[in-house]
Amino acid sequence: MHQLTLAEIARGLADKKFSSEELTKVLLARIAQLDPQLNSFISLTEDLALQQAKAADARRANGESGALLGAPIAHKDLFCTLGIRTSCGSKMLDNFKAPYDATVVAKLAAAGAVTLGKTNMDEFAMGSANESSYYGAVKNPWNLEHVPGGSSGGSAAAVAARLLPAATATDTGGSIRQPAAFTNLTGLKPTYGRVSRWGMIAYASSLDQGGPLARTAEDCAILLQGMAGFDPKDSTCIDEPVPDYSASLNGSLQGLRIGVPKEYFGAGLDPRIAELIHNSVKELEKLGAVVKEISLPNMQHAIPAYYVIAPAEASSNLSRFDGVRFGYRCENPKDLTDLYKRSRGEGFGPEVQRRIMVGAYALSAGYYDAYYLKAQKIRRLVKNDFMAAFNEVDIILGPTTPNPAWKLGAKNSDPVAAYLEDVYTITANLAGLPGLSMPAGFVDGLPVGVQLLAPYFQEGRLLNVAHQYQLNTDWHTRTPTGF
Ligand code: GLN
Numbered sequence: 001m002h003q004l005t006l007a008e009i010a011r012g013l014a015d016k017k018f019s020s021e022e023l024t025k026v027l028l029a030r031i032a033q034l035d036p037q038l039n040s041f042i043s044l045t046e047d048l049a050l051q052q053a054k055a056a057d058a059r060r061a062n063g064e065s066g067a068l069l070g071a072p073i074a075h076k077d078l079f080c081t082l083g084i085r086t087s088c089g090s091k092m093l094d095n096f097k098a099p100y101d102a103t104v105v106a107k108l109a110a111a112g113a114v115t116l117g118k119t120n121m122d123e124f125a126m127g128s129a130n131e132s133s134y135y136g137a138v139k140n141p142w143n144l145e146h147v148p149g150g151s152s153g154g155s156a157a158a159v160a161a162r163l164l165p166a167a168t169a170t171d172t173g174g175s176i177r178q179p180a181a182f183t184n185l186t187g188l189k190p191t192y193g194r195v196s197r198w199g200m201i202a203y204a205s206s207l208d209q210g211g212p213l214a215r216t217a218e219d220c221a222i223l224l225q226g227m228a229g230f231d232p233k234d235s236t237c238i239d240e241p242v243p244d245y246s247a248s249l250n251g252s253l254q255g256l257r258i259g260v261p262k263e264y265f266g267a268g269l270d271p272r273i274a275e276l277i278h279n280s281v282k283e284l285e286k287l288g289a290v291v292k293e294i295s296l297p298n299m300q301h302a303i304p305a306y307y308v309i310a311p312a313e314a315s316s317n318l319s320r321f322d323g324v325r326f327g328y329r330c331e332n333p334k335d336l337t338d339l340y341k342r343s344r345g346e347g348f349g350p351e352v353q354r355r356i357m358v359g360a361y362a363l364s365a366g367y368y369d370a371y372y373l374k375a376q377k378i379r380r381l382v383k384n385d386f387m388a389a390f391n392e393v394d395i396i397l398g399p400t401t402p403n404p405a406w407k408l409g410a411k412n413s414d415p416v417a418a419y420l421e422d423v424y425t426i427t428a429n430l431a432g433l434p435g436l437s438m439p440a441g442f443v444d445g446l447p448v449g450v451q452l453l454a455p456y457f458q459e460g461r462l463l464n465v466a467h468q469y470q471l472n473t474d475w476h477t478r479t480p481t482g483f
Contacts, residue, residue, distance in 0.1 A: 001026045002162045003479075006219040009165060010067040013060060020060075020070030024053040024114055027072050031116065031163045034483065038139050040148075040158040042077045043085050044117040052114040059112060067222045067246070069112030074167045076155050077118040078125060079105050079210070080199040088201045089121040089133040089151075092327045092347035102199025103231045104168060104210050111226045116164055120154030123349045124318065125172055125203040127151050128418050129411065130179075132351040137408055140183060141480040142446055146405040149179030155213045156183040161483040166214035166223050170200060172207045173306055174400075174425025177437035180213055181400035181449025184439045184478060186466060187213045188220045191456045192432035193238035195224075196231030204313035205236070207306075207429040216476055217438065217466035221245035224459060240457060248460030249467040254288035256465065259393030261296045264424065269402045273448050276441035277399050280450045280469065284397075287468055294389045294396070298381040299427060305378035306426040307419055308362045308371050314352075315359030321347065354415065383431040390455045395465055399424055400437040400449035428453055436462040439475035447475075 001023055004012065012018055028046055035041055049072070056070035075081060078088045080098035082105075087093045101109065109115070122132040130138040130153025138153040140146040141161040148157040152169035156179035159167050169176045171189035180187030188211045195210040202208060212223035225246065230239040260281060265274055281291055323329040323343025330346055333339035348356070362371035389396060401421060411418040428435040433453055440450035454461045470476050 002030050004165060005216055006067065006071055006165045006214060006222045007216070009071055010222070013070045014065060020053040020056045020114060021050065024049050024072055024116070027116060027164050034161060034163060035158070037144060038141060038157045038161055039136050040120055040138050040154040040161070040163065041074070041117045042087055042089070042120050042135050042154065045084060045115050048084070049114050049116050052109065056112045056114060066112055068108065068226045070114060071112070072114045072116050072164050073108065073223070074116045074119050074155065074158060074164055075105060076121050076152050076167065076169050078121060078170060078201040079168060080201070081105055081115070081118065084118065086118070086201070087134070089123040089135060090348065090352070091134045092321050094134065094328065096327055098199070100199060103196035103233060104227050105199065107229070108226045113226065119152070119158055119167055122151035122153065123352050124201070124314070125151040125170060125175055126314070126351050126355055128174070128178060128421055129406070130154065131408065131412065132349055134349060139408070140405050141483050142183065142405070146407055146446060147182070149182035149405060151175040152179050152213060156180060156185055159185055159213055159215065160480060162479065166212060166219050168210060168227065169213045170208055170210045171429065172203050173310060173429050174422050176211050176213055177400050177425050177435055177449065177451060178422070180437040182405040182447060184447035184476065185213055185215055186217050186220050186436065186438045186476060187211065188224060188436045188459065188462065189428060189434060190224065190228060190459055191434045193236050194434070194457065194459065195227045196229070196234045196237045198231055198233040202317040204310040205317060206313060207310060217463045217470055218246070218249060221249060221463045243460050245460055245463055248464050251464045252288060253284060253465065253468050256289040256395065257393040258284060258289050258291045259294035259389055259396045260291060261294050261299070261396060261398060263296050263299045264398035268423070269399060270404070270443065272443045273399050273402070273404070276443070276448050277450055280440045281397060283469060283473060284465070287472065292393055294393060296385045296389060296427070298378065298385050301378045302382050302427045302430060303419060303423060305375040305382070306422070306430060308375035309379065311355040311359030312362045312372050313359070315356045315363065318352070318356055323347070351415065379430045382427050386431045386433060394454070394461065396453040398451055400451040404443045404446035404448060424451055432456070434459050434462055436466055438466045438469065441475055
């Protein structure tokens with residue numbers, strides 16, 4: 001039963017082949033048996049899950065239907081969950097029980113999804129390897145000595161290991177797409193403003209966006225349907241009708257114009273990944289797509305701009321964790337300054353502290369113009385490059401990452417080496433565009449992802465291209481040995 005996709009689960013539940021309660025019990029047992037190897041969960045919510053599963057079964061018995069009604073999922077541990085620990089992977093929030101549900105959590109619960117637990121993540125979503133979590137590193141089910149990617153590494157490892165069919169995640173600079181690539185999943189970062197950020201603990205507010213991680217594009221469509229939509233509680237959420245994503249999966253790719261940026265294939269890209277990306281292009285050509293070389297001339301400036309803007313916003317967002325109102329408080333503070341300093345010094349891990357310092361520096365008087373303002377100008381140039389490219393093509397295609405998943409610990413002593421791995425993903429966040437990563441093959445037994453980018457609000461186009469590709473390839477069906 002654990003091999004079923006969300007779409008298959010929906011059919012099985014509708015056909016009364018099994019109940020949500022039965023399925024939930026099977027998956028909870030599987031998590032108990034296998035997750036100690038992976039560490040993909042921070043908290044399990046067995047009681048809530050069984051209660052939600054029974055309620056979903058009752059709703060179905062009463063004639064209700066819906067693709068998410070009774071579907072087991074998990075939430076990245078930065079989505080607030082009422083009365084349940086919401087740690088953000090940090091000691092700072094180890095004791096924090098959210099007083100309300102995030103909009104995404106509430107919407108999915110209303111659609112009948114069953115929450116099995118909260119997944120592990122990099123502390124405050126800062127990282128690309130899931131090694132900065134206070135709760136320990138997550139292992140990649142494809143090779144337990146390698147990282148699963150980050151910051152949504154727990155969601156990715158759990159879905160890849162078939163502990164559950166799909167999970168929520170967030171992407172500030174690649175944290176849905178990169179772990180999807182590293183674990184052979186399909187992951188979608190929606191357009192900025194498509195999914196409410198209300199109740200999602202902020203890292204960099206102008207870049208953060210929630211989205212689905214699953215095995216197939218078909219399942220991403222189902223989960224995104226439950227997450228997307230206008231929310232008056234998030235002032236950056238956009239009031240744009242939500243299309244039927246599952247209905248968008250049957251479009252022909254005849255004449256689809258695919259742009260492949262020449263800058264993507266420079267030094268730094270593993271040549272074996274380059275070959276797999278070219279193979280995926282050929283596959284789409286067979287389906288009728290036409291390929292064109294394009295240029296994104298400002299791409300080289302994106303990493304430095306992102307690593308100014310994201311820490312700047314983080315330094316502001318994380319100032320609320322002061323030891324006074326919620327979260328960790330140091331023992332026996334001498335005075336207020338000591339309380340602030342030690343609560344933050346003891347509650348935040350090293351990567352978070354590094355970014356708060358970088359961000360506070362970039363925003364300080366005298367440096368603001370040189371760093372923050374300059375980075376914002378680069379951000380506009382990156383966006384303009386995309387706007388020009390989308391005048392010529394419908395989709396932009398390239399690698400999701402320059403290398404496959406690295407070994408645990410391999411980049412711990414050199415944070416910049418990890419930052420450089422974000423080269424293909426962060427531009428979409430700077431521009432606010434939707435992006436998807438899907439399985440495209442293997443290098444040394446480790447999965448490789450191909451990334452697709454589309455114009456604003458064209459999530460349906462991304463899902464359709466990925467679905468057509470998945471109907472004609474079987475990379476996404478491969479299962480890691482032992483799971
Ligand atoms: N790796 C990037 C960072 O550390 C992206 C993280 C994310 O998308 N949350 O900032």
